[in-house]
Amino acid sequence: MNWxxxxxxxxxxxxxxxxxxxxNNCKYKKIExxxxxxxVIYREIDNKTNTYRYxxxxxxxxxxxxxxxELTKLLPIADSGISPILKRYKHVDKNKFDGxxxxxxxxxxxxxxxxxxxxIVLPINLTNNEQLTAPNSHRDISLRWVQRGKSAKGHISVxxxxxxYFNKCEGKKRFIIFPFGFDCYEGGHANYMIxxxxxxxxxxxxxxxxxYKAPCISASDLDKKIHDLFIRNLGPNFIKEYYKPRDFCPHVNIQILQEMENEMTTEDPNGFCSMWCALYCDMRLSYPNRSREEIxxxxxxxxxxxxxxxxxxxxxxxxxxxKIADELKRIHKSELHEKFKKLLA
Structure with missing residues (x-):
């Protein structure tokens, strides 16, 4: 955007x-x-400004x-409190993120x-010899829709x-967050659920x-299967409302908009789906009383x-x-709280 x-x-x-x-991190050119x-300047711009002199x-x-x-009307978000979350992070041309x-x-x-x-539902022992350990598989920490072939029958891996671990969260805090992923013949993908x-x-x-119309990832009855899974395990009254992506996500959501820029390099992962999901949760929890569509x-x-x-x-x-991942690899589990206090300051 040129200003x-x-x-x-x-x-x-x-x-x-x-x-x-x-x-608002807008690039602009200033002429005094x-x-x-x-x-000279007035002759150049008067036909566009109708001799505006303020x-x-x-x-x-x-x-x-x-x-x-007029500028404040075009940039209302500047005073809405959103900028601190979608702040300017340190620029990197590449990093070790690989999903x-x-x-x-x-x-x-x-x-x-x-x-x-x-x-946050994280159903694994995070530590080994008092240090953080990496999960062996996404299925260790995430509900997953698994379908290995076009004709294969899909199922939800728990x-x-x-x-x-979910029941430990139940009733204690307002929000329960957990990832939902896909192991498909078309490839892997990440969603998040709240x-x-x-x-x-x-x-x-x-x-x-x-x-997004990939057959496995867009399985027509997937949300019914997820809904039924929770009802079976947590009771018929656990869910009063279930929101499918089509209920609040735009037809073309943020990841597709990003990929349409064609700026991905060979140094990038195949996709940033899990990071877009984390960002959504970041915003959703920062503004808990705003609607999903608004977020x-x-x-x-x-x-x-x-x-x-x-x-x-x-x-x-x-x-x-x-950066957070690198910091956590070097600390004792008892230091997690203090480390995050510094990282989030």
């Missing part, structure tokens, strides 16, 4: 406009107008938008320490002790959106307003998780 802002010395609203653009250049004078993608007041079970576990630990009112005790609702977030729209809206691409953002976000 051009004309300013003049001593203009308070010019400084406010620049601060607002900076806060003074007595030496104003006549500062700042702001253009977006070559179109005149007005001044500071393995260990990074999925790290994302779950990150969410559990960041949000004390959420319980981690050992999943319901035992249960809300206040509304007795269960939702499944699909970062690709409902446009998704907020994510897309703010990321589109950033100067960096979606691919660059999610690569940097995954780099942040890699």
């Amino acid at each position: 051009l802002i004309y300013t003049k010395n001593g203009c308070t609203y010019c400084e406010k406009a620049k601060a607002l653009l900076d806060k 107008v003074d007595s030496s250049n104003k006549e 500062f700042p004078i702001i253009f977006r993608n070559g179109l005149f938008i007005g001044g500071y007041t 393995t079970p260990y990074f999925n576990m790290v994302a779950m630990l990150y969410l559990s320490y960041k949000f004390p009112d959420a319980c 981690p050992k002790n999943f319901w035992q 249960y809300d005790h206040h509304t007795h609702s269960l939702e499944r977030f699909e970062p690709q959106g409902i446009a 998704v729209k907020m994510i897309i809206r703010e990321l589109k307003n950033k100067s960096e691409s979606l691919t660059s953002f999610i690569r940097n976000y995954s780099g942040y998780m890699v």
Whole structure:
């Protein structure tokens, strides 16, 4: 997004406009107008601004938008409190993120320490000789839809002790978070699920959106199978409302938008699905009383307003998780709490 802002010395609203653009990570060019250049500049822009003479004078993608007041209408998110979550993470051109079970576990630990009112279902012994250990398989920590061939019958794989760990969460905190993944003949994929005790609702977030039509991953009766699985194990009154991806995710969701940029390199993983899911949970838990649809729209809206691409953002976000993963490999389990206090400060 290209911004051009004309300013003049001593203009308070010019400084406010620049601060607002900076806060939203918008790239812009600034031209200061003074007595030496104003006549030339006015001749260049008067036909576009209708001889507008108040500062700042702001253009977006070559179109005149007005001044500071008009800018605040275009960037309402600047004061909405969303920016701290979708902040600018340290830029990386590549990192060690590869979508393995260990990074999925790290994302779950990150969410559990960041949000004390959420319980993360992590049904494994995290430690070996008092150190964090990597899960052997995604199926150790995640519900998975498994279908190994086009004609093969699919089934939901449940981690050992999943319901035992789930019941430890039951009733203690508002949200229960857990990953739901896919082991398919088309490849692997990640979703996340959130249960809300206040509304007795269960939702499944699909970062690709409902446009994703891979037969295994888009199994028509998958959500009914998930719903029935929970009812069988937790009782008929556990779920009052079940939200399928089509109930709140856009047709083309954030991961497809990111992949449409065609900026992925050979250094990137096959996809950032698990990181987009972690980001959704990050936002969902930060704004627990906003609707699911609103959360998704907020994510897309703010990321589109950033100067960096979606691919660059999610690569940097995954780099942040890699940093956490590297830190956790070196510590004793008793240090987890203090380590996350520092990492999340």
